[in-house]
Amino acid sequence: MTEFQAINNILSNPSEGKKVRVRGWIHRIRKTGKLIFAVIRNESGIIQAILFRDNLPTEEFELAKSTLIESSVVVEGRLAKDERAPGGYEIRVEHFEVVGAAEKFPITKDQSDEFLLDNRHLWLRSRRMSAILKVRSTIFNEIRNYFQGLNYYEVQSPVFQSGACEGGSTLFEVPYFDSRDKVYLTQSWQLYAEAMMFGLERIYTIGPAFRAEKSRTRRHLTEFWMAEVEAAWLGNAEMMELAEGLVTHLVKSVIEKNPQELEFLERDISILKEIELPFPRYKYAEILDMLNAKGLELEWGADLGYTEEKMLTQELRTPIFITHFPRAKGFYHRVDPEDDKVVLCHDLLAPEGYGEIIGGGEREWRLEILMKRIREFDMEPEQYDWYLDLRRYGSVPHSGYGLGIDRTVAWIVGEEHIKNVIPFPRTMRRYTP
RNA sequence: GCCAGCGUAGCUCAGUUGGUUGAGCACCCGGCUGUUAACCGGGCGGUCAUCGGUUCGAAUCCGAUCGCUGGCGCCA
Structure with missing residues (x-):
């Protein structure tokens, strides 16, 4: 018996009259009196199958007439060229088989955001979600390739973490047996x-x-994925090179490996192709001047919210770095030895209005100064007992960053809302399906 | 948390001044040998989110509650 064939292989190397065998799902089906058009979908693409009443057993034709969208099927037949078929070729079916019949599929041509989220378990099979998830898969894989190529080691940090770091109010607390200590889900692997x-x-x-941020925006999830890196001996400037290297690698890899998905998603690749190293670097103070020149009235210390980020990035066609933020940004950032108002850190903002995708910097590595910094933030050094130990036994300068993977996927595929680039999004108000 | 919007058939939406809730799609039946989210004819399908109030009478007006969506704030 003929092997099952991938639809994209059939269509990219077609030959008239070739015997083909395909399994997949009914994507569309149209029935006329004596013939049926069924578009078959599987991971590899879509192809039209045409069933002539006289070309296959009567009971199989009758079965096809009653088969609903999203039923899983096997079709066998001969390939025929026909300009009326999407893709230019169609399968003249000689054998039709239903593997799993579908009930009336709830998702039809009229769809609302809410309905698709309620039916996410079914919407995931859509061509749109499949295309996005293929790009997402490439990105996860290429993050690994990039770091492995530079001789970095992949490690895992605990999801259950004890003790509040900073910003304890945004931690998810979990019951942990009868522990008297608080246990939380991880916010970051940093410590x-x-x-x-x-x-x-x-x-x-x-x-x-x-x-546990009560954010209702297009760029926040309560559960999201990060790629994080930490390296001994490296400073902030070197870490920025590692960051722009990763982002450039991801963009180029997706362009190379997912051209069909980007085309289906109608992503304007020309913008992605313009990305070049190095990315422009601006200090926080320069950014304030740029924004104030556009009519804002920001003073030193002002947060750069999404409005400001969007103002900065919507006209851009390449990512930019912002560095040297005010020292209030985080206790573990190393204060700039040349300007004690700022710390040695960086954010990377994606262009086209997407905003921050990376946050990172150089860590304070000296015990006494770190303890002073902790007190500067009105926290007790005792809370960080084992973390401070790391400064007692051969501390070294070091840096790192975290990349928001979902935000990166959203930018690269051109999807406006972050929830549409993860299979099962979790937000403040949605945790099912 | 704040502001706004929405909730009527499985889905997307109409519903006039308060007077028996309609359409398209989906599904079922019938027709059609080239459909392109086909077309034609017929059919099935309703706790108008929930609770309360006003009224002879409420999908419609008022109040509360619940749910969802968007924006803002928040955001190593």
Whole structure:
């Protein structure tokens, strides 16, 4: 018996009259009196199958007449060229078989955002979601390729974490047996990364992060995925090179490996192709001047919210770095030795209005100064007992960053809302299906 | 958390001044040998989100509650 064939292989190397055998799902089906058009969909593409009443057993034709969209089927037949068929070729069916009949499929041509989210378990099979998830798969794979190529080690940090870091109000607390200590889902691997770094020096991880922020925006999820990196001996400037290298690698890889998906998603690739190294670098102070020149009235210390980010990036066609933020940004950032108002850190903003996708910087590596910084933030050094130990036993300068993978996928595929680039999005009000 | 919007058939939406809720799609039946999210004819399908109030009478007016969506704020 003929092997099952991939639809894209059939269509990219067609030959008239060739015997083909395909399995997949009914994407569309149209029935006329004595013939049936069925578009078959599977992972590899779509192809039209045409069933002539006289070309296959009567019971199989009658079965096809009653088969609904999304039924899983096997079709066998001969390939025929026909300009009326999408793709230019169609299968003249000689054998039709239903593997799993579908009930009336709830998702039809009229769809609302809410309905698709309620039926996410079914919407995932759509061509749109499939295209996005293929790009997402490439991105996960290429993050690994990039770091492995630079001799970084992949490590894993715990999802259950004890003790609040900063911003404790956005942690998800979980019941943990009868522990009297608070246990939370991870927000970042930061503290653990610095511990693992001392043995491996160059490490990265890909993992979920959880934030109980009551955000209702197109760029926030309560559960999202981050790629994080930490390296001994490196400073902020070197870490920025590692960041722009990764982002450029991801964009080029997706353009090369997912051209069909980008085309289906109607992504304007010309913009992505313009991305070049190095990315422009601006200090926070320069950014304030740029925004104030556009009519804002921002003073030193002002947060760059989404409005400001969008103003900066919507006209851009390449990502930009913002560095040297005010020292209030985070206690573990190293204060700039040349200007103690700022810290050695960087954010990377994606162009076309997408905004921040990377946050990183150089860490304060000296015990006494780190403890002063912790007190500067009105926190107690005792809370960070084992973390401070890392500064007691051969501390070294080090840097790292975290890449928001979902935001990166959204930007590269040109999807406006982050929830549409993850299979099962979790937001403040949605945790099912 | 704040602001706004929405909730009527499985889906997308109409519903006039308060007077028996309609259409398209989906599905079922019939017709059609080239459909392109086909077309033609017929049919099935309703706790008008929930609770309460006003009224002779409420999908419609009022109040509360619930749910969802968007924006803002928040956001290593």
